[in-house]
Every structure is written in C-alpha cells, then in structure tokens.
Amino acid sequence: MSDLAIELRGIDKSFGLVHANKDINVKVRKGTIHGIIGENGAGKSTLMSILYGFYQADRGDILIDGKTVTIKDPNTAIASGIGMVHQHFMLVENFTVLENIMLGAEDSQVLNTSISKARVELKRLEKEYALEVNPDALIEELPVGLQQRVEILKALYRKADILILDEPTGVLTPAEADHLFRILGQLKAQGKTIILITHKLREIMAITDEVSVMRRGEMVATRNTRETSVEELAELMVGRRVLLRVEKGEANPGAVKLSVKNLTVRDSRGVTMVDNVSFDIRAGEIVGIAGVAGNGQSELLEAISGIRRAVSGSVVLNGKSVDVTAHVDPGELRVQGLGHVPEDRHHVGLVLKFDESENAILGYHRDKRYLNGPFLNMDAIRAEAEDKIQKYDIRPPNAKLKTANFSGGNQQKIVLAREMERGPDVLIIGQPTRGVDVGAIEFIHKRIIEMRDRGMAVLLVSVELDEIRALSDRILVMFAGRVVGERGADATEGELGLLMAGVEGRKEAAE
Amino acid sequence: MSNPYAKLPNWAEYGLIPFVNLVVAFLVAGLVVLLVGENPLDAAYHMVNGAFGRGEYIGFTLYYATTFIFTGLSVAVAFHAGLFNIGSEGQAYIGGIGVTLACLWLDRTMPWFVVFPLAIIGSAAFGALWAFLPGWLQAKRGSHIVITTIMFNFIASSLMVYLLTRVLKPLGSMAPQTRTFEAGGQLPKLDWLLSIFGLDIGNAPFNISFLLALLVAFGVWTLIWRTRFGYELRTMGHSPSAARYAGISETRITIIVMMISGGLAGMMALNPIMGEQFRMQLDFVQGAGFVGIAVALMGRSHPAGIIPAAILFGMLYQGGAEIAFEMPAISRDMIVIIQGLVILFAGALENMFRPAISRFFAGLGQRSATAAQTKGA
Numbered sequence: 001m002s003d004l005a006i007e008l009r010g011i012d013k014s015f016g017l018v019h020a021n022k023d024i025n026v027k028v029r030k031g032t033i034h035g036i037i038g039e040n041g042a043g044k045s046t047l048m049s050i051l052y053g054f055y056q057a058d059r060g061d062i063l064i065d066g067k068t069v070t071i072k073d074p075n076t077a078i079a080s081g082i083g084m085v086h087q088h089f090m091l092v093e094n095f096t097v098l099e100n101i102m103l104g105a106e107d108s109q110v111l112n113t114s115i116s117k118a119r120v121e122l123k124r125l126e127k128e129y130a131l132e133v134n135p136d137a138l139i140e141e142l143p144v145g146l147q148q149r150v151e152i153l154k155a156l157y158r159k160a161d162i163l164i165l166d167e168p169t170g171v172l173t174p175a176e177a178d179h180l181f182r183i184l185g186q187l188k189a190q191g192k193t194i195i196l197i198t199h200k201l202r203e204i205m206a207i208t209d210e211v212s213v214m215r216r217g218e219m220v221a222t223r224n225t226r227e228t229s230v231e232e233l234a235e236l237m238v239g240r241r242v243l244l245r246v247e248k249g250e251a252n253p254g255a256v257k258l259s260v261k262n263l264t265v266r267d268s269r270g271v272t273m274v275d276n277v278s279f280d281i282r283a284g285e286i287v288g289i290a291g292v293a294g295n296g297q298s299e300l301l302e303a304i305s306g307i308r309r310a311v312s313g314s315v316v317l318n319g320k321s322v323d324v325t326a327h328v329d330p331g332e333l334r335v336q337g338l339g340h341v342p343e344d345r346h347h348v349g350l351v352l353k354f355d356e357s358e359n360a361i362l363g364y365h366r367d368k369r370y371l372n373g374p375f376l377n378m379d380a381i382r383a384e385a386e387d388k389i390q391k392y393d394i395r396p397p398n399a400k401l402k403t404a405n406f407s408g409g410n411q412q413k414i415v416l417a418r419e420m421e422r423g424p425d426v427l428i429i430g431q432p433t434r435g436v437d438v439g440a441i442e443f444i445h446k447r448i449i450e451m452r453d454r455g456m457a458v459l460l461v462s463v464e465l466d467e468i469r470a471l472s473d474r475i476l477v478m479f480a481g482r483v484v485g486e487r488g489a490d491a492t493e494g495e496l497g498l499l500m501a502g503v504e505g506r507k508e509a510a511e
Numbered sequence: 512m513s514n515p516y517a518k519l520p521n522w523a524e525y526g527l528i529p530f531v532n533l534v535v536a537f538l539v540a541g542l543v544v545l546l547v548g549e550n551p552l553d554a555a556y557h558m559v560n561g562a563f564g565r566g567e568y569i570g571f572t573l574y575y576a577t578t579f580i581f582t583g584l585s586v587a588v589a590f591h592a593g594l595f596n597i598g599s600e601g602q603a604y605i606g607g608i609g610v611t612l613a614c615l616w617l618d619r620t621m622p623w624f625v626v627f628p629l630a631i632i633g634s635a636a637f638g639a640l641w642a643f644l645p646g647w648l649q650a651k652r653g654s655h656i657v658i659t660t661i662m663f664n665f666i667a668s669s670l671m672v673y674l675l676t677r678v679l680k681p682l683g684s685m686a687p688q689t690r691t692f693e694a695g696g697q698l699p700k701l702d703w704l705l706s707i708f709g710l711d712i713g714n715a716p717f718n719i720s721f722l723l724a725l726l727v728a729f730g731v732w733t734l735i736w737r738t739r740f741g742y743e744l745r746t747m748g749h750s751p752s753a754a755r756y757a758g759i760s761e762t763r764i765t766i767i768v769m770m771i772s773g774g775l776a777g778m779m780a781l782n783p784i785m786g787e788q789f790r791m792q793l794d795f796v797q798g799a800g801f802v803g804i805a806v807a808l809m810g811r812s813h814p815a816g817i818i819p820a821a822i823l824f825g826m827l828y829q830g831g832a833e834i835a836f837e838m839p840a841i842s843r844d845m846i847v848i849i850q851g852l853v854i855l856f857a858g859a860l861e862n863m864f865r866p867a868i869s870r871f872f873a874g875l876g877q878r879s880a881t882a883a884q885t886k887g888a
Contacts, residue, residue: 307755330757342756344752
C-alpha cells in the first residue's frame, strides 16, 4: 500500500503543434484535498482529461495506489476508482435524481430490480456523507447546488475513492460554495481523495491541503497550502508579480448618464427575467450588479443595449429617452454614447472566424471613417486595429490573425479596446474577466477604473463577487429578476451573499 | 482543447485536402466502373480526353463551367450569410424569362451588345424576384429558406410549362419553346480566345458570357470581402447573435442576400439561352442549380475556388458524356454516380482526411507533398 492515491510521472501530451502538458509530475496523497491551479490554457483540463481517460498521454505513467494503470476511457477511470464532477453538469434534465445516478450503471436490461437496489444504495450514501437529496425529484427542478450534489453522488455510487472537481464553484452562491466545501471536508474525513481544479486562489487557501500550480503546460510548483500565500501562488501562476488588489481612489459622481425606470423584460419563453427594475448611474461611478448567474442580469444588459426588447419601462441614455419596448438599433445607441462589452464574447462580442481587424470595428462598421462609400476602407481598419493592439497590449500583435486563435484574455482585450477607446459616456460591461487569465484581469480592472476616472458611467455585471466588490462604488444585488438591495462598496461578502440567495431581500421587501 | 488539430498551412488547407478528396472520389468511381465490367483507366482516359482532348471539347467544358460559375456563386453568397439557398435551380429557370423578353423584344432591331446588357438586367431581376419571396418569408415569417426554396423550384417549373406552352410559344408550333432569336439575341463565341492557344472551337457554344461569369466572380469577391454590406452578411453568417449585438438587421440582410443570390442564379440563363440554343426551351437549366451547391461546397464558397470547381464539374459533364458515348456499358446514370461521388467526398466528407493530414503535418513537420498525398489517400 502506498500513501499516494495518484501519482503522475512524466505525463506529456501534444495536440498537433500545441504542447499542452510537458513532463508533468504530481503526487496526490491519500485522504487529502489537492488543488490544481493555473490560468486558462495552462493545461489543467488536459491533465485531468488524461487522468479521466478522455485523452491518452503521449508519454508517462499514471499510478493509482502505487500501481501503474492504463486508463483508456472514462469507464476504466471509473473502474479504477476515479470520479469526475464536470464544470458543466452531465445530467439528464428530465430524469429524476435516482435515474441520473444509475444511468450507465444499470445491472440489467430490466430496470425494476436495479432501481430498487440503487434506491437502497443511495439512501446509504446520503446518510454516510450527509448529502440529502430527494431521489424522485426531477433534475430540472433542483437548484444548481443540489444538481452538483447529484453529480457527487453519481461518482460515489460508482465507488469513487478519488473525486476530481472541475471549477465547482463557478455557478454557486457564496453560501452554496461554503456548503460544498463542508461536504468536501466530510468526504476527506471519510478517507476520500479530492482533486480540486480552480482558478480562484481564495478557495485553494480555504480548503486544500496541498496545491500544484501549472503554467503553460508545465507543473511549476507544489506547495503545502499552509506554507504558501495567495501572493506567492498568483506569482507562480502568472510567472511575475501580480497586483491582486485593485487600487482606486474615491469616485466623483457627476450628472446622471443612464437612468433605468421600471424595466421589465421577458425571455423567449415568456418568463419574466427582469422584474420592475429601476436605477440611475452617474458619470464617474461604477455601479456593480451582483447576483448568481441566471437571475436576470443578462436580460437586463441585453435590454439596455437594444439587443432584447423590453416589455415595459423606460431608459434614458445621456439625457435622451430610448424606447426599449420598441425595436432599438444597437448601432444607434453606440452613436449616442453607449459602449457595451457583452457577457459572451465568443458568440456576441466577437465573430471568432473574423480577422482581429474585422472585429475591431464590429458594431462601429457603419462609421464613415472605416468606409469609402459602400466599400470598406481596409487601410483605415487595419490602422485602427493596430493602434488598439498597441494600446491594449494585445498579443500576438497581428491584426490579420483569426480571432479564434487569440487567448481568452486577449480576445476580451479586443472587445474592451473597441468599446472603451471610443470614449462612450456610458459603458456597460458583462463578466469582464470570465475565462481571462490573472495577468489580463489586472490590466482589465485597471482600465475600468481609468474609464471611471475619466468620467464614464459604468454598469458592471459579474458573477464574481470579489470583482464586484473590488471595482464597484455602489452595489445592486439582483435576485429572481429584481433588485433586492443596494449596498455601498464596503458591503461585506456575507451581507451580499445573503442578498444573492434571496434571504435578506425578502425581509427587506416585507419591511 | 477546443481545436485539437493544428492549423494547416494554406496550401494544404486549400490545395492538398481538396485534392486528396478528389483522388479518393475518383478511386471509388473507378471501383464502380470496374463493377460494371469496364476498365477504369479507359474510362479515365475518355473522361479527360473528352473534356480537354480538342479545342471543341475544351469549348464545351468551359461552356458548362460558365453555367456552374453562376449557380455556384449564387449558392455561395447565400451561404456566407448562413442561408442555404436550394432554389438556384428555380431562380435560374425564372431568370430565363428576363433574358427571353429582352431578346424577343429587340433581337430583330438591335445588335447583340445592346440586347446583352438588357438581358443581363432582365435575368438578374427575374431571378432576384423569384428569390425575394422565400427571403421575405424567412425574414418576416420564419419559414425555413430550405423548404420554401425547394417549393419555389416546383412552382417555377410549373409556371414555365404554362408560359412555354401557352404564352411564349409561337402560334402553330408544336414544341414548348420560344421562337429562335435573330442575330441580336445571339452572343458571340469566344473562338478568338481559344485560338490564342492554337485551339479550334468547332461547334462548341463557348461564348462571351464566360467572361461575364469571371467578372461577376470578381464582383462577388468584392461584395463579400470589401464592402460594408459584405461585412454585415458575413457577420450574420458566422454569428447571428453577434450581428444583433452590432446592430445589423437580420431581416434586411436576409432579403437582400437572397435577392443577390437569386440574381446570380438568374444570370446563368444567359449562357444556354443566348449562347447556345438562341431560344428558351423547356427545362433548359438541367440541374445546374443543384450542381451549383456542389460547386460552392467544393470551392469553399470563395470565387477563387468556385471557378476551378466549376471547371471540374464542366469536365465531368463534358467528359462524362464522352464516356457514355464511347463505353456503352456506362450509361449517363453512371456519370451521375461519379458526379455524386465527387460531391460526397469533396463536400459532405470534406473533413474525412483532415485528422490524418493534420497529424502528419504535426508529426513530421517538413516533408514533401507527395508523401502527404500517399498517406492521405
């Protein structure tokens, strides 16, 4: 018996010319929580995919319990005692919890006996690990936190001793995340080994025993969590010193630049996503909207930017009223001084198949300076793109490169450069740093503050509570389509967390 | 990793992969020929010789290619906007009305160079009109363009039967066709162009609309990659959500793109009507609209790819006819099978050899192209 649950020796993997994992060595001790951090594209997901059998390593050995194993597909991984909880849940929405848990682990073609057996086993697991969930509930009716619990139960049901969790807190409220950590603690106490993949340094510090840092396909360091610090880990991840705290001065709010009144928006199914929301944003301030994803923030941004038609309500932009209940031309709003960095840069903010220079004018392509009559002025467009590449340090500095070939952080910089450099009066930003590496986050945060100090009114939506707290001058919390509270920049995480979970808000509304 | 395959050099992407696909298509076609008891090498000889062996054959090949350039461009333009126009066939058919009206009106009084521009405008206008309705229905009512354009092909076919048997047919004639045009309705042949290369055009109907096709191909390239409208249509084609974000009107783009696509298909009618038959006959399009889909796929919706792809299909048409003539065991339907194989491998299975070729490039880096082809095939 070895005291190592997993040992990876010299794992090497290339995709074509991309060397995703270079000679990786990791030791994960039994009964510990082992964190793996790294920026996007550092190779974390590839490494875990190799461990779970999605890919085969070109070279190297995987040892489980001290024995070399060949993992050729997820089934062998499961047989070796490895379970994975994916970032995007692999659940059948219209199946019950029980059906999902036994899916793929049925004993025979006839399900009756397996169902009753699974029910007994599930009861036992629930009791053993304190993971209560109604076995007959439909997945689509469960909140996200419980769905994740089902994923964990699924792995345990398959007798996993080693659990891999890929960015598990991305979709959770702070309270749900805390609950998850308690569960992980219990699992550890029962002798399970847990590998936690994340980019959130705070989580690493909170619950892991050891942490391995990846950078550009290499494993650069493994530390005892107790003996390291957030600063050291950030530096290891990025390869240079990073400023983690955003430095900003006092806000000097001026005139109201964006005024939203009684805005109500429904989604394509007719469900009310934004419910009678009102707020003002002044020049020179950043108003953050906190909330768990899916509570109406996306629809709010879409309605203000003219992408989605509102049911009722009014928006005044720069002193001019915009009829958001009718068809609004987003191009016209840009002319009136609205910049919009959308939440989803892959499908909305950029056309990934375009050259960088073509994306540098998306939405502003009707501007005369890029045109010669009906023709595109290719020289002007390229000059513009190159100027922004230089100002925003977009790498590689090649305006002709296809946008899909830039990293997440650089893609986001392309969008930011386009929307900020025009100097709009109102800038609305959704998820400014989603899927962006630490180095670029620092840059992006600095720019947002800079825009505020230049007198822009900034509306910021993010599911990262830290980001909201770091940047905002005022914080609105959205829950179930409504603004359930407003707090100052000094609001504590606990306070906001309660609002985000809808607890505090109901009380406030009742008062 | 979203894209596990390394990017290929351009020459491999646009040259090697189509070439490998084509080679495989012909190998499989060769098996089919073998199956009916003929010698595939003989068939290949007749195919190539029949398409390029003499000036006259080349003239025929390029005559067919002209037709396919127009319909290929038609499909490609719509494709860039994310619209799958299956209706080039019907749009080309209706475009014939525009050509015919111009010819019937002026062929006795005006020279061809006066009639031709009017016929161009007429063919484009009628083709565009026929594509306008499906475009409008898609944009305003959400009726799927694939379904409506297919239905419009049938409507076009019925309408033309009516017109050619009741309205446009000269009194007393038994044939469902218009009267034969006089000199003003006949386009000059490009015999001088072939004679530059020392070739004799013979009876081939290779005519000046080929030059128009090249001009239009350049125009389409300009439209798609060098105009504001082209920028907007490509944005919509790649990402409708990004188009909405950028303030691009889907309704407007859909309708206009369909009209351009229909107009290009309509211009195809110039070639057979004014260039070969000098009258409009029943079913003169003969499936060219559908071949256009294959041409656009194979040419990757780029004019520079569509022209060679159109010539390839011209070769299949002309050379195929020659095979059918020389080798009685191989009927015309067999030729259709061979064309189908080319479409299958070059279009539908376009990515079949990509992983192997990618791996090859990644693994061995610098090696000669011939080696890559052997491996791929």
